[in-house]
Amino acid sequence: MNLHIVPARTGLHWAMQGVRTFWRQPLAMSGLFFLFMASVSIVSMVPFVGGALALVILPALTLGMMAATQTAVQGKFPMPSVLFVALKAGPQRKTMFHLGGWYALLFLGLMVVSMLADGGTFAKVYFGGSPMTPEVVNTESFQAALWISMVLYIPVSMMFWHAPALVYWHGLPAGKSLFFSLVACWRNLKAFSVYVLVWIGIFTGSGIVALLVASALGDAELMMPILMPMGLMVTAMFLTSILFTVQSCFTPPAHPDANSHTPPSMD
Template sequence: MKLNIVPAGAGLKWARQGMRTFWRQPLAMSGLFFIFMATVSLVSVVPFIGGALALVVLPALTLGMMAATQIASEGKFPMPSVLFSAFKAGAHRKTMFHLGGWYALIFLAVMLVSTLVDGGTFAKVYFGGAPMTPEVVSTDSFQAALWVSMLLYLPLSMMFWHAPALVHWYGMPAGKSLFFSLMACWRNLKAFVVYVIVWFVVFMAAGTVSLLVTSLLGDPQLMMAVFMPMALMVAAMFFTSMLFSVRDCFSTEAVDESSRPPAASD
């Protein structure tokens, strides 16, 4: 396997490829993302362990969205079952659960650090144990815990960005996949910065359009009714674009071509 170094402009290309692939199968990709969110929500309500269990399945479900993107990029309709590809019997299913376990442990460690900053208020709000009120959000301790959590989540996100794909398609063990994912993001940091900026602009544009629509309708109460579907659509596009960063950052001749994400033209 070879780690590729890509130019900063690759970040824009990944976003464009994700949007283009989404619009090839908009109903399928939107539906799969809805199932993704619904699955996480259902798992999270399991008594006592729901929150941690939801974190465990996140890498596997993210891989499912990548697998759906691969199918959609070929002009085919991804069926709902593809979202659960990582859970099917195979050589890498156990490794994928190991990956999910690491994600849950590290994420909970980040939340634990945040409790040392504000006494656990941010963690309670995040996990739904406390309401998010303007009074709570505006406190200095909450803001500090928020920024500390965001700072610590960045390396976590980099470690797990490519890891599900590296386990599923490239056959890597969990620890090795985390290392190579972190290195890929770090070595291609400029491209990922551009990528994040592009999606931030797209998300803000969606919010602006929603505001304009509700203003034209003359009913501010419709803001969330307009914004939420648009935000979910943009989020689905974002997840659709993730696969293209894997395709650009990694290449291999050691793995059979049928078992890896095929290269795609821009």
Template sequence: MQLNIVPARSGPHWAMQGIRTFWRQPLAMSGLFFLFMATVSLVSMVPFIGPALALMVLPSLTLGTMAATQEAADGKFPMPAVLFVALKTGPQRKAMFVLGGLYALLFIGVMLASVLVDGGTFAKVYFGAAAITPELVQNASFQSAMWLSMLLYIPLSMMFWHAPALVHWQGVPAVKSLFFSFVACWRNLRAFALYVLVWIGVFMASGVLALLASTLLGDAQWMAAIFIPLALCVTAMFFTSMMFTVKDCFSSDAEAHTPQ
């Protein structure tokens, strides 16, 4: 396995690859994303330990979306079972469970840090235990907790961005995969910054499109009806693009020594 340093222009290219691959198999990729969300929702409903279990399965399900993207890129129709490929019997399944446990533990740590700021209000809203209101959003302590959580989540996401793929396909131990993933994101920070900016722009464009459509229809109530499915579709495209970031940032030893 070799870490590659990519140019900044790779960021927008990753986003475009994800969008193109999504539209090769839009029905399959949309369905898999909805299955992803449904699985997380069902697991989170388990009494007492549901939220923690939902966090634990996220790395495995993310790997499943990468595997589905690879099939779509190869011109195949990804079946629902591919989403759970990381949970099937295999030499890397234990490491994936360890990775999921680490993600849950660290994410809960981020939420506990926010509890120290606002007494747990933001954490309750995030996990659906409390309703969000305009007054709550304007609260200074709530805003501080939200920004602190976002700041702490950035290095957490960097550690887990490539980790599922490294564990499942490269056989890297769970803890080492976190280190390698963080280093890959850091060394390619310019490309990832542009990648994130492109997706922010795409999400904003979808909101503007929904606003224009509702205005043309003459009813503001159409805004949510148009924006929600559009936003879900864009999110599915975003998940589709993740595999291309991994493929560019890491290559196997065989690929590294293949003459270009």
């Protein structure tokens, strides 16, 4: 496994590859994204520990979206079962749960830190324990907790960006996968900065389109019914693009593993 340093413009290429691949199998990728969200929602309903369990399975489900993208790149229709491929019996399943455990621990840790700013209001809103109202959102303490969480989540996101793929396709232990993912994101920070800016532009553009359509129809209340499906579709495109960041940053394994899904190629 070798780490590659890519130019900044590669970030745009990653995003565009995600969009193009999504439109190769739009029904499948949209359906898998909805299944992704439904799985997290159902698990989160487990009494007492549901929120933590939902965090634990997120890396595995993210790997499932990468595997689905790889299937779409190969011109095949990704079946729903591909989303759970990392949770099936195999040498990587235990490590994937270890990875999920670290994600839950770090995420809950940053939420605890955010409580120092607002006494836990932001955390309650995030986990659905308190309603999100304009009065709550506009308070200085809530805004401070929000920004603290966002800043602290950046290194967590960098650690887990490539980690599921490094565990599943490269067979790395959880700790090493987190380290190499962090290094890859840092060494390719320019490309990832462009990548993030492109997706911010795409999400913003979808909001502007929804506003223009609602205005053209003469009913401002139509904006949200238009924006929601557009936002979900763009989010599915974003998840589809993650695989291409892994392909560019790491050389694929020299030998395919025993999993039913082949490791990502550099093509």
